[in-house]
Amino acid sequence: MPWTKVYGNKAEFEKLSGSTPGLRGITYKDALLEATTQMLASDKNVFVLGEGVDDAGGVFGTTRDLHKKFGKDRVIDTPLAENGVTGIAIGAALAGMRPILVHMRVDFMPLSMDQIMNHAAKWHYMFGGKVSVPVTIRSIIGRGWGSAAQHSQSLQSLFAHIPGLKVVMPATPYDAKGLLRSSVYDGNPVVFIEHRWLYEHIGHVPEEAYTVPIGKAVVRRKGADVTIAAASLMVYEAMKAAEDLKAEGIDCEVIDLRTIKPLDIETLTGSVKKTGRLVVADTGWKEFGIGAEVIARVVEEAFHALKAPAVRVALPDVPTPASPVLEKAFYPGKEHIIEAVKKMLVRERP
Amino acid sequence: MKEDLLKHYGMNTITRKLLVEMYSVMLRIRMFEERVVDLYPEQEMKCPVHLYIGQEAIAAGVCLNLKKEDYLFSNHRGHGHCLAKGSAMGPLMAEFYGKKSGCSRGKGGSMHIIDVENGILGTSAIVGGGIPMGVGAALASTMRGEDRVTAIFFGDGAYDEGAFYEAFNFASLKKLPVVFICENNFYATNSHQSARQPGCRISDAAAAFDAHGVCVDGNDVIAVYKASQDAVTRARRGGGPSLIEAKTYRWKGHVGHEEDHPKGCRPKEELDYWKERDPLKVFREMLLKRDVMTASELDEIGASIKQELDAAVRFAKESPYPDEDELLKDVYSGGMS
Ligand SMILES: Cc1ncc(C[n+]2csc(CCOP(=O)(O)OP(=O)(O)O)c2C)c(N)n1
Ligand SMILES: [Mg+2]
Numbered sequence: 001m002p003w004t005k006v007y008g009n010k011a012e013f014e015k016l017s018g019s020t021p022g023l024r025g026i027t028y029k030d031a032l033l034e035a036t037t038q039m040l041a042s043d044k045n046v047f048v049l050g051e052g053v054d055d056a057g058g059v060f061g062t063t064r065d066l067h068k069k070f071g072k073d074r075v076i077d078t079p080l081a082e083n084g085v086t087g088i089a090i091g092a093a094l095a096g097m098r099p100i101l102v103h104m105r106v107d108f109m110p111l112s113m114d115q116i117m118n119h120a121a122k123w124h125y126m127f128g129g130k131v132s133v134p135v136t137i138r139s140i141i142g143r144g145w146g147s148a149a150q151h152s153q154s155l156q157s158l159f160a161h162i163p164g165l166k167v168v169m170p171a172t173p174y175d176a177k178g179l180l181r182s183s184v185y186d187g188n189p190v191v192f193i194e195h196r197w198l199y200e201h202i203g204h205v206p207e208e209a210y211t212v213p214i215g216k217a218v219v220r221r222k223g224a225d226v227t228i229a230a231a232s233l234m235v236y237e238a239m240k241a242a243e244d245l246k247a248e249g250i251d252c253e254v255i256d257l258r259t260i261k262p263l264d265i266e267t268l269t270g271s272v273k274k275t276g277r278l279v280v281a282d283t284g285w286k287e288f289g290i291g292a293e294v295i296a297r298v299v300e301e302a303f304h305a306l307k308a309p310a311v312r313v314a315l316p317d318v319p320t321p322a323s324p325v326l327e328k329a330f331y332p333g334k335e336h337i338i339e340a341v342k343k344m345l346v347r348e349r350p
Numbered sequence: 351m352k353e354d355l356l357k358h359y360g361m362n363t364i365t366r367k368l369l370v371e372m373y374s375v376m377l378r379i380r381m382f383e384e385r386v387v388d389l390y391p392e393q394e395m396k397c398p399v400h401l402y403i404g405q406e407a408i409a410a411g412v413c414l415n416l417k418k419e420d421y422l423f424s425n426h427r428g429h430g431h432c433l434a435k436g437s438a439m440g441p442l443m444a445e446f447y448g449k450k451s452g453c454s455r456g457k458g459g460s461m462h463i464i465d466v467e468n469g470i471l472g473t474s475a476i477v478g479g480g481i482p483m484g485v486g487a488a489l490a491s492t493m494r495g496e497d498r499v500t501a502i503f504f505g506d507g508a509y510d511e512g513a514f515y516e517a518f519n520f521a522s523l524k525k526l527p528v529v530f531i532c533e534n535n536f537y538a539t540n541s542h543q544s545a546r547q548p549g550c551r552i553s554d555a556a557a558a559f560d561a562h563g564v565c566v567d568g569n570d571v572i573a574v575y576k577a578s579q580d581a582v583t584r585a586r587r588g589g590g591p592s593l594i595e596a597k598t599y600r601w602k603g604h605v606g607h608e609e610d611h612p613k614g615c616r617p618k619e620e621l622d623y624w625k626e627r628d629p630l631k632v633f634r635e636m637l638l639k640r641d642v643m644t645a646s647e648l649d650e651i652g653a654s655i656k657q658e659l660d661a662a663v664r665f666a667k668e669s670p671y672p673d674e675d676e677l678l679k680d681v682y683s684g685g686m687s
Contacts, residue, residue, distance in 0.1 A: 108476070329674045
C-alpha cells in the first residue's frame with residue numbers, strides 16, 4: 001500500500017511511482033501546507049497563529065503565502081510571547097475555534113508550559129467534561145549545524161507525561177497531512193511534533209483531505225526476528241538498519257509509532273509476541289523517555305514473550321553540544337540500532 | 351571638543367581618548383564580524399551566526415561605561431557585546447569553529463558565548479531568556495554588597511516577551527543596579543516591530559514601572575554613551591534600573607552572513623537608508639572633520655585590529671576539536687568541594 005510505505009529518498013519514490021501511475025508525491029513540508037490550506041478553506045473556525053507564520057519563508061514552507069490566501073486575520077503573525085499566545089490559542093479553542101499554533105522549534109514550547117500543562121491539558125477534566133480545548137500545537141525539532149542545546153530538543157516525553165494531552169510525531173508526508181487534520185478535529189489539545197530533517201522527504205500524499213487516526217501505529221516493514229519500534233526521523237534509521245540486517249539474515253519488523261500518546265500498545269505487543277525481541281529508537285533522551293515507556297508497557301502486557309532484554313536507542317543524557325565532532329557523537333543512527341539488534345540476539349534468554 | 355557638540359549631547363566634557371576608544375571598539379566589532387562574513391562560506395564554522403554589523407555603536411557606547419567586574423547579559427546576537435566588554439577574539443572565534451579552545455569549550459557555538467573574567471556569565475539564545483538572569487545577577491551583587499552594575503542587552507523582539515516585564519518590574523521594585531538596553535532594530539527575524547507592538551514606544555514602558563526610560567539614536571555612539579553614562583551613574587548611586595531604547599538596523603539577515611533583501615525578507619531601500627547612517631562611517635567622518643584624528647591615525651587602529659584578528663583566526667583554525675569523551679562531561683558541576 002503506497003500510503004504505508006516509507007521512501008528513503010526521492011529516487012526510491014520515483015522508481016515506485018513509475019510502476020504505479022497516478023501516484024502523487026509531495027514533500028513532508030508541502031503535505032503540512034496542503035492540510036492547513038484545506039482546513040482553512042473548508043472551516044472558518046480554523047486559524048493559524050505563531051511567530052513568523054506570514055514570513056517570506058513561511059515556517060520552512062509549511063505556512064507559505066497562507067496569509068495572502070486567507071488574510072492576516074486568520075493567519076496571524078504573533079508577538080514573541082509564547083506563554084501568552086498559547087493561552088490566547090487555548091482561550092479561542094474554548095470559545096469554539098480550532099487554532100493551529102506554530103512554533104519554529106520545540107525548544108520554545110517550554111516557555112508556554114504553564115498554559116499547556118496547567119490549563120489546556122486539564123480544562124476538560126477539571127470542569128467535568130463541560131468544555132474542551134481543540135487546539136493543535138505544531139513544533140519542529142531542529143538538528144545539526146551547531147543548533148546546540150537550546151535549538152534541537154526532542155521534548156515529546158515531557159508532553160506525553162501530562163494526562164489530557166495527546167502527542168503525535170508523523171514520520172512520512174502521508175501521515176503529516178492526515179495526522180494534522182486528525183489533530184485539529186480531535187477535540188483535545190494535541191502536541192504535533194515534526195522533525196526538520198523530514199521536511200524534504202517525498203512520499204505518496206493524496207490530494208483530497210483525509211485523516212490518519214491518532215493512537216494507531218503502523219507496521220512499516222514485516223519481520224519475524226526483532227521488533228524495532230521507532231518514532232519520527234528514527235523510523236528511517238530503523239528501516240535502513242532493517243535493510244542492512246536482512247543481508248545478514250536477520251529479519252526485522254519496523255513499527256512507526258506515529259502517535260506517542262496514546263500509545264498503540266496492541267500493535268506493539270502483537271509484534272513482540274511474534275518476534276520476542278524489542279528495540280525502541282527515539283529522537284529524544286533515553287532517561288525517562290519514550291523508549292522507557294514503550295518497554296514498560298510491553299513488559300507489563302507481554303513479559304513472557306520477551307526472549308531478550310529490550311534495548312533503547314536514544315540520546316545520551318546530556319544537552320546537545322555545538323561542536324561538529326560532539327554533535328556527531330551525540331546522535332544515534334542506524335549503526336546503533338544494528339548494534340542493539342545484534343547484541344540482543346547474543347544476549348538471549350536460554 | 352567643540353562646545354556645540356557637547357551642548358548637543360548634553361555633556362560637560364568628552365576626552366579625545368574616549369573618542370578614540372569609541373572608534374576602536376566599534377571598528378573592532380565591525381572587523382570581527384566582517385571576518386566571519388568572509389570565512390563563513392568555507393563552511394568550517396558549523397554553527398548559526400547572528401551578526402551585529404550596523405549596531406556597533408550600541409555595544410561600544412554602553413560598554414565604555416562599564417568596568418571589568420560589571421556584569422553583562424547578552425542574547426543570540428552577542429558577539430559585539432562581548433567584544434565591547436573586553437573579550438579576546440581568539441576564544442570567541444574558536445567557539446564558532448567548535449574547538450576545545452573556544453570560550454565554551456566547543457559546547458555552545460556562536461549563540462552561547464561566555465567570558466566570566468569580563469563579567470559575562472553565559473548567553474541564552476532563547477529570546478528574553480537572559481533578561482531575568484541579568485536581574486538575578488544584580489540581586490546577587492546587591493545582596494553581597496558589591497559595587498557592580500549589570501547591563502542587559504536584548505532586542506525589540508525580546509521586549510514582546512513576558513520575561514521582560516516580570517524582570518523589569520522586579521528590578522525597579524528592588525531598585526537594582528541594572529541597565530536594560532533594548533536594541534531596537536525594528537525586526538524580530540522578519541517580523542516588523544509594527545506587526546508585534548501597537549505603540550512602538552519601548553522606552554516609554556519604563557514610566558509604568560517608576561523607572562527611567564530614554565530613547566536614543568543607536569547609530570550615534572556618543573548619544574548611546576551619554577544615555578548609558580546617566581543610567582550607569584544612577585544605578586551605582588542606588589537609583590534603580592533604567593531602560594535605554596537604542597534605534598538601529600541590522601545589515602545582514604537575521605542569521606547567516608548574507609543580506610536578506612534578495613529573499614524578500616526586508617526592502618533593500620531600508621538597508622540603503624541605514625547604510626547611509628553607518629555608525630562607523632558617520633563617526634569617522636566627524637573625527638576627521640573636527641581634526642580629532644588624522645586619517646592615518648585611524649588607519650593605524652584598523653591595522654592593529656587586523657593583527658589581532660589574524661591571530662584569532664589562526665588560533666581558532668589551528669586549535670584541536672574537543673575529544674569525543676567530552677560529550678558526556680560537564681552535565682553536572684562537582685558541587686561544593
Ligand atoms: C523564546 C523564543 N522564541 C523564538 C525564538 C526564535 N528567535 C530567535 S531570535 C528571534 C528574533 C529576536 O528578535 P530581537 O529580540 O529583536 O533580536 P534581533 O534578532 O533583532 O537582534 C526569534 C524569533 C527564540 N530563540 N526564542
Ligand atoms: Mg530586533
